[in-house]
Amino acid sequence: MTAADILKDLKNRKYKPVYLLHGEEPYFIDVVSDYIEHQLLPEHEKGFNQTVLYGKDTEMMTVLNAAKRYPMMADYQVVLVKEAQDLKWGKDDDDKKSINPLQSYLESPLPSTILVFCYKYGKFDKRKKAYKAIEKTGLIFESATLYDNKIPGWIEGYVVDKKYKISSQAANMLAEYLGNDLSKIANELDKLMLNIAEGQEITLKQIQDNIGISKEYNVFELQAALARKDVVKANQIINYFEANPKSNPIVVILANLYSYFSKILQWHYLKDRSQQNVARELGVSPYFVKDYEQAARSYDYGKSxxxxxxxxxxxxxxxxxxxxxxxxxxxxxxxxxxLH
Known part of the structure; x- marks a missing residue:
């Protein structure tokens, strides 16, 4: 299931007694856990029926004792364990006669409790008995990191879900400039949308004006200048970067150029150079295919x-x-x- 699928079920009051939200990408875990924390129970029920714990500050028995309580004047109670990666989960005990309190609860969880573990920045060990038990009685969601070439598409989907529009060029610029930090991207988009009427398109100019990307001197324009072998323009941009190092850190510029020339090199390997295939293989919007064709003419295989x-x-x-x-x-x- 995706984060969107889980949210859909939650909104329709289709609950599981145990959720394990784990994975390298914290954004999707935060989206689901924020909804559970702020929207699942009515405000008047939260005081008695919602418990928020932090893995580094609590113990497993505290979590289980909270989970075993019955809701007060409500159908459900929520026990949310944030930073569950810092919680001491204990070792699996192979002795069948011993009683493992965690395992015992996970195998037969209280239906009126919604127990949520937010295990961020890494994958939960699938070999553990706890994982297998939650798999049977609850729901496990793995929040995987998006590859860089998937970020522009994610941006477009995020904007559409919010009932706005964005061009492929604008989405790509945003992805290149902000990197793959989805929380940061979502935050910047949310701020942008506050100043735009619902249904309107987020333009390149609005991104440049509001997020601090120079219209003339940015990594996209540098790539375009390099593709044309425009020495004057490329040097103007580099001089601007040198004068504004905080806005244009060299580590980001080098990473972008590495990604750009890697795609040019990949273009030289392609046998099928149709627009659709190039876009698919390079992981770029069809809108940019001509730019890569021009760059490939300027930089042959050896130069790339x-x-x-x-x-x-x-x-x-x-x-x-x-x-x-x-x-x-x-x-x-x-x-x-x-260039030489």
């Missing part, structure tokens, strides 16, 4: 390999390996080698 090698070399130099140059000087050096 050389640029990727240069990017790795200069990434090490930014960390102080065999170089005492400033980040601005390193970027100018790198740019010269890419």
């Amino acid at each position: 390999m050389q640029v990727i090698s240069l990017l790795r070399e200069y990434d090490l130099k930014t960390k102080g390996l065999d170089s005492a140059a400033t980040h601005g000087e390193l970027m100018k050096e790198l740019l010269f080698k890419i």
Whole structure:
């Protein structure tokens, strides 16, 4: 099930007695747990029937004792365990005669309790008996990290769910600029939508104006200048980056260029270079396929390999390996080698 599927069931009052929300991506875990914490019970029921615990500050027996209580003047009670990755789960006991309180509860949970474990920044051990018990009596949701090429599509879906629109170019720029931190992206989009009428499109200009991306001097424009081998424009952008290092950290620029030239190199391997196949294989919007075709004409297979090698070399130099140059000087050096 996806996070959206779980939310749909919760809104329809289809509850499970135990939820294990685990995985590398905290955003989806937060979305589900926030709904459970703030929307599942009416306000007047929360005082007696909602318990929020934190894994590093509690013990498993405290969790179980809370879960075993019956709701007061309500149909359900909620026990929400945040930071469950810090909770001491105990070891599996192979002695069949011994009684494991956690295992005993998970195998026969109280139907009137909604027990939720939020296990973030890693996967729960699927070999554990607790996992297998929750699998049988409750619901397990794994929140997987999205690959970078899936972020623009996620942005478009998020905006549509909020009843707004966004162009592929704007979604891609946002993804490139903000990276794969879904919570940060959602927060920036929510702030943007406060100033836009429902149903309208979030434009490139609005993103540039409100999120601090320069219209002329950003990593997209640098990539475009490199693709055209426009030396003057590329140097103007690098000079702007050097003058505004906090808004344009070199580590982000290098990561974006590495991703960009990796896709150019991948283009050279493709036998089917139709727009649809290129978009699918490179993980980009069809809108950008022509840009990669132009870049591939400017950088053949050999030059693309050389640029990727240069990017790795200069990434090490930014960390102080065999170089005492400033980040601005390193970027100018790198740019010269890419373009010549």
